[in-house]
Amino acid sequence: MTVLVFIESQDGVIKKASLEAISYGRSIADNQGYNLIGVGFSIKDSEVLNSYGLDKLYNIDTQGDYYFNVERYSSNISSIVEKEKASIAIVSSSADSRYLGPVLSVKIDAAYLSNVIELPSQYEPLKVKRSCFTNKAFNETQSEKKCTVLSLSSNSFGLKEKQGKMEVISESYSNLTNNLKVSSLDKATDKVSIADADIVVSGGRGLKGPENWHLIEDLAEVLGAATACSKPVSDMGWRSHSEHVGQTGKPVASNLYIAIGVSGAIQHIAGINSSKVKVVINNDPEAPFFKAADYGIVGDAFEVVPTLTEKLKARKKI
Amino acid sequence: MNILVCISNVPDTTSKINFNENNTSFDSLGVQFIINPNDEFGLTRAIWLQQKLGAKVTVVTVGDSTCEAILRKCLAIGADQAIRIDLKPQDGFQVASCLASICKKTEYDLVITGRESIDYNGGMVGAILATQLKIPYLANCIQLELDGDNLNLQREIDGGKEILTATFPLVIGAQKGLVEEKDLIIPNMRGIMQARQKPLEVVSPEINACNSLVQNYEKPAEKGPVKLVDAEDIDGLIDLLENEAKVI
Ligand SMILES: Cc1cc2nc3c(=O)[nH]c(=O)nc-3n(C[C@H](O)[C@H](O)[C@H](O)COP(=O)(O)OP(=O)(O)OC[C@H]3O[C@@H](n4cnc5c(N)ncnc54)[C@H](O)[C@@H]3O)c2cc1C
Numbered sequence: 355m356t357v358l359v360f361i362e363s364q365d366g367v368i369k370k371a372s373l374e375a376i377s378y379g380r381s382i383a384d385n386q387g388y389n390l391i392g393v394g395f396s397i398k399d400s401e402v403l404n405s406y407g408l409d410k411l412y413n414i415d416t417q418g419d420y421y422f423n424v425e426r427y428s429s430n431i432s433s434i435v436e437k438e439k440a441s442i443a444i445v446s447s448s449a450d451s452r453y454l455g456p457v458l459s460v461k462i463d464a465a466y467l468s469n470v471i472e473l474p475s476q477y478e479p480l481k482v483k484r485s486c487f488t489n490k491a492f493n494e495t496q497s498e499k500k501c502t503v504l505s506l507s508s509n510s511f512g513l514k515e516k517q518g519k520m521e522v523i524s525e526s527y528s529n530l531t532n533n534l535k536v537s538s539l540d541k542a543t544d545k546v547s548i549a550d551a552d553i554v555v556s557g558g559r560g561l562k563g564p565e566n567w568h569l570i571e572d573l574a575e576v577l578g579a580a581t582a583c584s585k586p587v588s589d590m591g592w593r594s595h596s597e598h599v600g601q602t603g604k605p606v607a608s609n610l611y612i613a614i615g616v617s618g619a620i621q622h623i624a625g626i627n628s629s630k631v632k633v634v635i636n637n638d639p640e641a642p643f644f645k646a647a648d649y650g651i652v653g654d655a656f657e658v659v660p661t662l663t664e665k666l667k668a669r670k671k672i
Numbered sequence: 673m674n675i676l677v678c679i680s681n682v683p684d685t686t687s688k689i690n691f692n693e694n695n696t697s698f699d700s701l702g703v704q705f706i707i708n709p710n711d712e713f714g715l716t717r718a719i720w721l722q723q724k725l726g727a728k729v730t731v732v733t734v735g736d737s738t739c740e741a742i743l744r745k746c747l748a749i750g751a752d753q754a755i756r757i758d759l760k761p762q763d764g765f766q767v768a769s770c771l772a773s774i775c776k777k778t779e780y781d782l783v784i785t786g787r788e789s790i791d792y793n794g795g796m797v798g799a800i801l802a803t804q805l806k807i808p809y810l811a812n813c814i815q816l817e818l819d820g821d822n823l824n825l826q827r828e829i830d831g832g833k834e835i836l837t838a839t840f841p842l843v844i845g846a847q848k849g850l851v852e853e854k855d856l857i858i859p860n861m862r863g864i865m866q867a868r869q870k871p872l873e874v875v876s877p878e879i880n881a882c883n884s885l886v887q888n889y890e891k892p893a894e895k896g897p898v899k900l901v902d903a904e905d906i907d908g909l910i911d912l913l914e915n916e917a918k919v920i
């Protein structure tokens with residue numbers, strides 16, 4: 355039997371979230387004695403996959419078309435699922451993967467399970483733990499189908515290297531089309547996105563106004579972190595909507611989440627709760643965030659944050 | 673123009689989540705239910721198209737009779753009619769399949785779902801529905817404008833957005849950004865009165881299969897207390913993050 359992983363890349367470079375998905379797939383394959391195959395589109399750095407124990411890679415040349423295309427991708431992947439008789443297909447929790455997963459599930463007549471946070475506890479039928487109610491709870495779900503598509507919650511499994519030698523196969527790009535056409539991308543290429551980030555620095559209304567956001571950006575820069583904000587901050591237009599995290603914004607599952615001048619309302623916490631370590635900087639010792647945090651400083655952001663940034667900069671230089 | 677807006681009935685965002693029947697079922701006792709926030713953005717966009725272009729807006733939910741309060745609220749916001757498919761769904765596939773059977777009876781130019789529901793967070797119903805109907809789906813939709821017969825659209829992606837064009841029919845997954853927060857419609861007295869007269873049809877599901885079953889629920893373990901560091905001792909914080917938490 356076979357486990358298949360969708361390997362996402364940007365400008366040909368494999369994304370970290372996909373390496374996690376492959377690590378997860380490798381563990382399943384080892385447990386069950388399955389084969390592990392990957393499907394990627396115009397991947398340029400495929401050698402790195404030898405360090406993650408992939409047995410076979412289908413690298414599909416998109417002929418210079420570098421836009422994600424859910425129709426074409428899912429049609430390519432579904433024919434490979436059929437050919438390889440895969441019973442498990444794994445995608446990450448990136449925007450494109452969560453777009454692809456349910457579409458693919460219909461094409462291969464599979465169950466689709468998102469927000470997966472652990473290895474399956476049982477196979478045939480497959481049973482797996484997932485988060486639900488925006489991280490306020492978990493559930494165990496059983497697939498009722500022979501084949502299952504899993505979307506792995508980011509940072510829930512981590513990277514596990516395993517040396518191997520893979521076979522690389524090329525396949526022609528599906529030419530399926532529909533009425534939905536991408537005309538351009540508007541992408542901040544120099545910034546770390548919340549989905550890819552190991553560390554996220556987030557600012558709330560406590561920062562008083564958009565003119566003070568250099569505090570957040572400077573700290574994020576020295577940490578190589580992504581920046582985020584609370585809902586009112588994006589509602590007031592201080593920051594773009596894409597930075598809004600929480601129950602009604604983006605979920606954050608980083609290793610480190612630093613919240614500055616954020617009160618810690620239940621809707622905010624729900625979205626960031628699956629981050630591993632939470633640090634809060636707030637001048638109100640009664641702020642609810644302190645109950646959800648691992649480390650905290652009761653203090654004025656305008657004093658604490660610049661000092662923290664300076665000290666981290668100095669430490670980096672050593 | 674016919675628009676279908678799919679509405680998920682979810683616990684209010686401040687709700688404490690509890691389970692009963694030996695942790696196999698969500699405990700709705702004392703829980704206030706709301707229109708799933710992503711669906712509310714979608715509904716607001718639909719009402720805008722209704723007011724601008726005379727589109728007919730139908731709202732639909734798959735759920736038992738307790739979901740009717742939410743449908744009435746959608747009617748008070750301005751939807752023209754409501755459908756309730758009388759089934760307590762097991763999973764997103766089942767919801768999508770029920771919705772697909774509605775879409776096969778009436779032709780909808782635009783079907784609006786939410787990016788995801790904030791209860792089960794499947795993020796799947798719109799995509800499965802569209803793929804079953806063999807029409808395109810646009811996830812994470814943050815812009816929908818009409819330009820004659822063409823649609824100008826945007827999808828939020830990791831670290832940016834994608835700009836697209838399409839024609840009807842189409843299914844979208846609405847989310848924040850599609851409309852401004854301030855444009856969300858709070859029903860007024862007149863809307864509430866009118867909603868009572870608007871049709872709310874209850875239909876039986878034609879399809880019953882589900883692809884997955886939730887076996888049990890669990891709540892996260894209680895967290896230990898926060899470790900406070902003095903505001904003067906930034907080095908102490910850095911040390912903890914580096915050597916204890918090992919995150920920097
Ligand atoms: C349906 C619904 C959905 C929602 N979804 C979300 C969501 O997804 N995400 C989200 O974030 N919110 C969400 N909210 C809003 C949420 O309820 C809170 O209103 C919001 O999170 C508060 O944002 P804040 O912490 O930035 O602001 P505030 O609550 O105003 O908190 C500001 C904090 O800054 C501190 N502060 C002030 N000055 C300083 C200083 N000099 N130094 C340090 N600290 C300082 C204050 O002590 C305070 O704790 C939602 C609300 C509703 C009703």
Ligand SMILES: Nc1ncnc2c1ncn2[C@@H]1O[C@H](COP(=O)(O)O)[C@@H](O)[C@H]1O
Pocket residue numbers: 678679680681708710711732733734735761764767784785786787788789790792793794795796797798
């Ligand atoms: N029971 C339901 N009835 C009608 N629409 C639903 C239902 N559940 C989910 N949806 C729609 O599908 C979207 C995505 O839900 P989900 O796939 O459950 O995250 C929601 O935002 C709704 O628009």
